[in-house]
Amino acid sequence: MLEVRDLSKSFGALAVTQRVSLRVAPGERRVLLGPNGAGKTTLFNLLVGELAPDSGLILVDGRDVTALSVDARARLGLARSYQKNNLFAGLTVHENLALSAACAQGKATALLADSHRDRGVVATVEEVAERVGLSELLDASVDTIPYGARRRLEVGLALASKPRILLMDEPTSGIGPGGINAFHAFLHGLPAELTILIVEHDMDLAFGIADRVTVLNHGEVVFDGPPQEARDSALIREIYLGSWGAEGGGHA
Amino acid sequence: MFHQTPLKTGAVLLLATAAVVYAFTTGFFGLELLTEVAILAIVAIALDLVAGYGGMVSLCHGALYGVGAYAFASATVLLGWGGGAGMAMAVAGGGAFAWLIGAVSARTHGIFFIMATLAFGQMAYAYFFDSPLFGGSDGMPGIARLDLSGAGLDLNDSRGYALFCTVLALLAYALAATLLxxxxxxxxxxxxxxxxxxxxxxxxxxxxxxxxxxxxxxLAGLAGALAAQHTMYVSPGLLHWTVSGELLIMVILGGLGTLVGAVLGAGVLVFVKHEVARFTDHWHMVVGLVLIATVLSGGRGIFGQIEFLWGRRGARRPEPAATEGSPDHA
Structure with a gap:
């Protein structure tokens, strides 16, 4: 479904991604772990095309997409949510979701029909709003809704494009324990065939949802395997959990 | 998001009615002013479409307007085509030139986009200024107006022409509103x-x-064709960047991103220019002061301010419920 081969990226002397290889199966829930500065967000930027790699390949369904633009990759069904909310400011929740849904449903360039009242678009908007718990806030401006709601809309925007591969960058950051439980339920409600990559800091959540875990450190894949193995790995405890402790070294 | 609100519809109907009443009560001079307002309103609508709704602030709309005017003049005077074909040529010429500018400049933003459009506009200005084919700095005289005598309309009559331009301005508004x-x-x-x-x-x-x-x-090209027929003469001055600047002033004065404001701004600027010029040569200062006042009072422009106040009036009752969210979030 999604495959990465020997992907490398450096900013000057700083190697942020080093010979990363990944293979994510259709419908798989993959969690990316790693301390701050391990290159998780950079990897997402490379996957969706917001950054160009120095070397390596990115394949979607076996097709090389490394040279494709951001929008062309999105049209292949690759969608992402951002670590820092990246919404359409000044517009309502409905308008935000409709922009995404209309784009995916080919209504974004209709010259006469109002895409935001299109039946298919509205159905998607309502469905996604229900999933991310924003049904009550559809007519509210994104500038006035609470932070947690904006965080859910961030994921909703990606979801409304009906992707086949969904990349979520720390979707639960800053939303508190209640929000994390709700996110857990949300994830389990997603279609089984949807392939999901999540950058996550919350270890319990990560181990609870992951089919497989990939751990990055200093831009390198240092572990790739089932969550149970990750939990028991001394190496991970050292580089990942260790960096949380007071004695931890390699944080950026 | 654009919504053709009852307030907008009311304002358009009011402006259209005022234009028609004015057309039948004023003399030759007033009709010239009305024609100018209607033509400039079309370019201002065109500019608001990209600047107000697309975030693409342009300093080349004067040039697009001028290209339309020259396209009409060339088609009718040099090629001997009819007025209808000339108008089509103006629309196509303005559209094609603008598409090219947009395609090249679309990757730039903010000040760089403005500079790119300025450069394209001044290139077009310099071309027509130096081109012997189009009369160089002298421009092209002898342009005839569209012949609609078959439909019982005499466009050589200033009232007929003013009303014709007013109708086209209304159609331009309807087109822009539909598109938005x-x-x-x-x-x-x-x-x-x-x-x-x-x-x-x-x-x-x-x-x-x-x-x-x-x-x-x-749309700007269409307005250019109307301007060429209005004065029956085109000159490179139409393409100059100061024309683009004045168009931006109209849109900002009327209310950027309100569409009705573009029409209102065109009307206010033309009438202020002519009314104030009767008393003082420093009418630019008056316009400048009005513009500064507009920008300092929230930057919404005349119609933007009207919509703001209208919206506040309507929102007064449910306001306590709306504030329970988190007003502190930036």
Whole structure:
């Protein structure tokens, strides 16, 4: 479904991604772990095309997409949510979701029909709003809704494009324990065939949802395997959990 | 997002009625002013479409307007085509030139976009200024107006022409409003709000921006054809960047991103210019002071301010419920 081969990226002397290889199966829930500065967000930027790699390949369904633009990759069904909310400011929740849904449903360039009242678009908007718990806030401006709601809309925007591969960058950051439980339920409600990559800091959540875990450190894949193995790995405890402790070294 | 609100519809109907009443009560001079307002309103609508709704602030709309005027003049005077074909030529010429500018400039933003449009506009100005084929700095005289005598309309009569231009301005408004409430317009507003996210959602953004700019240029070209027929003469001055600057002043004065404001701004500027000029040569100072007052009082412009106050009136009752969210979030 999604495959990465020997992907490398450096900013000057700083190697942020080093010979990363990944293979994510259709419908798989993959969690990316790693301390701050391990290159998780950079990897997402490379996957969706917001950054160009120095070397390596990115394949979607076996097709090389490394040279494709951001929008062309999105049209292949690759969608992402951002670590820092990246919404359409000044517009309502409905308008935000409709922009995404209309784009995916080919209504974004209709010259006469109002895409935001299109039946298919509205159905998607309502469905996604229900999933991310924003049904009550559809007519509210994104500038006035609470932070947690904006965080859910961030994921909703990606979801409304009906992707086949969904990349979520720390979707639960800053939303508190209640929000994390709700996110857990949300994830389990997603279609089984949807392939999901999540950058996550919350270890319990990560181990609870992951089919497989990939751990990055200093831009390198240092572990790739089932969550149970990750939990028991001394190496991970050292580089990942260790960096949380007071004695931890390699944080950026 | 654009909504053709009852307030907007009311304002358009009021302006249209005022124009028609004025046309039948004023003399030759007033009709000339009305014609000028109607023509400039079309370019201002075109400019608001891209600047107010697409976030593409342009300093080349004067040039697009001028290209339309020259296209009409060339088609009718040099090629001997009819007025209808000349108008089509103006629309196509303005549209094609604007699409090209949009396609090249779409990847730039903010001040760089403004500079790119300025450069394109001044290139066109310099071309017509130096081109012997189009009369160089002297321009082209001897342009005839469209012949609609078959329909019982005499466009050589200043009242007939003023009303003709008013009708076309109304049609331009309707076209822009239709486009803005369509999927195309919604997406354009999405690009203004967050262009990188729109791209991440799969939209080929530059193509959309170029198409919007091209459409705007086609409208500006139409206005240019009307201006050429109004004065029956075209000169390179039409393309000069100061014309683009004045168009921006109209749109900002009337209310950027309100569409009705573009029409209102054109009317206010033309009438202020002529009324104040009767008393003092320093009418630019008056316009400047009005503009400064507009910008300092929230930057909404005349119609933007009206919509703001109207919206506050309507929102007064449910306001306590709306504030329970988190007003502190930036």
């Amino acid at each position: 409430r369509s999927g195309f317009g919604r997406t354009l507003v999405g690009i203004r709000a967050n262009e990188p996210r729109m791209r991440a959602l799969g939209l080929p953004v530059w193509r959309h921006k170029a198409a919007a700019f091209g459409t705007s240029g086609a």
